[in-house]
Amino acid sequence: MARPISHLPGFTPIAMAVFAALYLPLVILVFYSFNAGEDLAHWEGFGLHWFAKAWENDQVKDSTIRSLWLAAVAAVISTVVATMAALGTTRRARFKGQTFIYVMINQPLMVPEIVTAVALLIFFAWFKVTLGYQGMGYLVLAHSAFCIPFAYLPIRARLESMDLTLETAAADLYATPFATFRRVTFPLLLPGILAGMMLAFVTSLDDVVITVFVKSAGQDTLPTYMLGQIRRQVSTEVYAISTMLLGLTVVMLVAFMALTRKKD
Amino acid sequence: MKNLLTATAMLMGLTAMAQAEGELQLYNWGDYTSPELLAKFEAETGIKVTVTDYDSNDTALAKIEAGGSGFDLVVPSANYVPIYVEKGLVQELDLSKIPHHGNIAPEWMNVDYDPGRKFSIPWQWGTTGIGMNKTLYAGDINTSAIWLDPPAEVAGKINVTPEMNDVLAMATMYLGGQPCSEDAELMKKVRDKLLEAKPKWVSMDYGMTEKMSSNDVKATVYWNGAMFRSRLANPDVSFGLPREGFPIFMDQVMLLSDAKNVEEAYKFLDFIALPENAALISAFARYGNGIAGSEEFMPADMKDAPEIVIPEELKSKGVFLKTCTGKAQDYITAIWTELQK
Secondary structure, eight states: OOOOGGGSTTHHHHHHHHHHHHHHHHHHHHHHHTBOSSOSSSOOOBOOHHHHHHHHOHHHHHHHHHHHHHHHHHHHHHHHHHHHHHHHHHSSOOOTTHHHHHHHHTHHHHSOHHHHHHHHHHHHHHHHHHHOOOSTHHHHHHHHHHHHHHHHHHHHHHHHHSOSHHHHHHHHTTOOHHHHIIIIIHHHHHHHHHHHHHHHHHHHHHOOHHHHHHOOTTOOOHHHHHHHHTTTOOOHHHHHHHHHHHHHHHHHHHHHHHHHOOOO | OHHHHHHHHHHHHHHHHTOOSSEEEEEEETTOSOHHHHHHHHHHHOOEEEEEEESOHHHHHHHHHHSOOOOSEEOOBGGGHHHHHHTTOBOOOOGGGOTTGGGBOHHHHEETTEETTSSEEEEEEEEEEEEEETTTOOSOOSSTHHHHSOOTTTTTTEEEOOOHHHHHHHHHHHTTOOTTOOOHHHHHHHHHHHHHHGGGEEEOOSOHHHHHHTTSOOEEEEEHHHHHHHHHHOTTEEEEOOTTOEEEEEEEEEEBTTOSOHHHHHHHHHHHTSHHHHHHHHHHHOOBOOBTTGGGGSOTTTTTOTTTSOOGGGGGGEEEOOOOOHHHHHHHHHHHHHHHO
16 A cells, blocks of 8 residues: 655655745744844844834835725625636536636636736726726726635635535525525535635735736835835835734634634 | 626725825835925925835836826936937926926036936936945955955955946946947957956845845945945945946936826925935935035935045046947846856
8 A cells, every 4th residue: 555645755854845945934034023123134132113113104004004905895806706606607517618717717827917917007007098097996906806716716615515405405495596595505605705705815915916017106005015115125124014914814814724624 | 796896986986086186196116205305395385295116117117108107206217217208208397397406416417318407307316336344355445346356355255236237337347448338349358357256256146235234244346325324334334436437326206298296296396406305315215316405404424425425536437327229238138147157
């Protein structure tokens, strides 16, 4: 009988190296964000000085609020769309072109982000000039679009693990399709929907490339603001902001795992 | 789906209404705009300035060229100024609306990329030179020999900035040429010199502000503003400008052709031409600004900082880097590629 992969020789050192490469830089970043000193490279004792400084910075505050708002709106819109798409692609007999639709929905995962970004830059510029509207709507649309697959995949996974028995039973008892959805499918699907929404939120929160190309005047998000800081000098303030962003992402991911955890 | 569309439309409407009166949209490099400057401008004029960041000239140009960017003012580097002008992306300034235009220092007034400053108002400028820890080498550092023919103390210890245009321009000038040379013979010598010097460099890296401060690196080819900050943290750091020739960069503010807040923009352009305001710009990012008399209002540690004030005898050796074209660009890229191996 084949041995499980974790018992093969060399597995442990390779796994350790991978985890070190993934997490060591993050640990160092978080560590130094608590540096009391001005200098990035030298530890001068524990302090929350940089967090306070980051929070006093109006640009940081504005871009944080903008990022959270944008991520929330994009997450809601993309989750609604993704839920409908997931229902449409799983709750029915297999149909011709299903794989094609599947690929279409997940397009943002396959197309290089920079290509989408440049395409959106040119496409939205046309609207910006003709309509004269330069508000957050463009960022909302762009973020909602590329968040759809991130919301779609967990919802679809959840739907696929739910068999049709209960829905069929509901229909047998003369429930309308909508009542079936509201009373049966939706409550069962809810953990998948919430998980999808959280993934979408985090994805939107982290986005740089598309945002840089789509943003209009006064629409810096936290990641694009941080990118702008790097030209002159990477400051400990950026470390502190990164740590906060990382903290938020971890919270969301833990919640995501709690929601998708299989019941034992 | 209909509800979704309605909701999106409402959202768009809401954000569109949020546009207040008396505002100005400045599109500038990140970490480059003094918040004090903006606060003072708002207090004096009631105009609220919103800053949006970019991280490269190319990103800024691409967004503005696409149209409908919504910005009023942009701050391109010297070599990008003619591109904006040629493409019609910026408008010629009505100098009657900038009464303090004459405050621009004479050496920054007639720059070859914008003679007479008809399109741009200086924001900040800087130089590329030699940062040196005096404990490592106390000799003359106003020469590119420091990194191209390093003295024994410096060999194996010096870092060189990984900026293609700066490095190639300095090496070409060291060998007696001008940046963007198309002289194949000379460029071959430049290549040989760089390849011969490279083994004597410890690295080609950024992040030297911190590393020079902490004595992790003791010599580097780098920017003046960064070395100034290093010296404030570590008094052993000094800065030299090669007498064979050194690159100067300058970023300046330009008024976009599709600017919506034109009157506000002119007020801002005149505002930054006042020495006391230009000094605020410099105090924040630690680079010189190009407005005569602003030294007076700068922080005490900046007024006569050797990194900011170019010595009289070296003033003529500074060169604005252009974007090289054609054969010159091919040579530069080929040498740089070989140097990176």
